[in-house]
Amino acid sequence: MAGKFEVYEDSAGKYRFRLKAGNGEVVATGQGYASLSGAKDGCEAVQRAAAGATIVQVDKE
Secondary structure (H helix, E strand, C coil), X not given: CCCEEEEEECXXXXXXXXXXXXXXXXXXXXXXXXXXXXXXXXXXXXXXXXHCCCCCCCCCC
């Protein structure tokens, strides 16, 4: 089964998204957005960025 974005309203009234893998595990979460459309735009931004993303190992901060 393919992954999916879930968009929801949190207890503070902000809209958030979480990306779930096909097995139901949460693999990413988004920040709080003031509007539902903002959260959906955030999902689309992650989709666009992930399509061509590379894996880069970074040193400890």
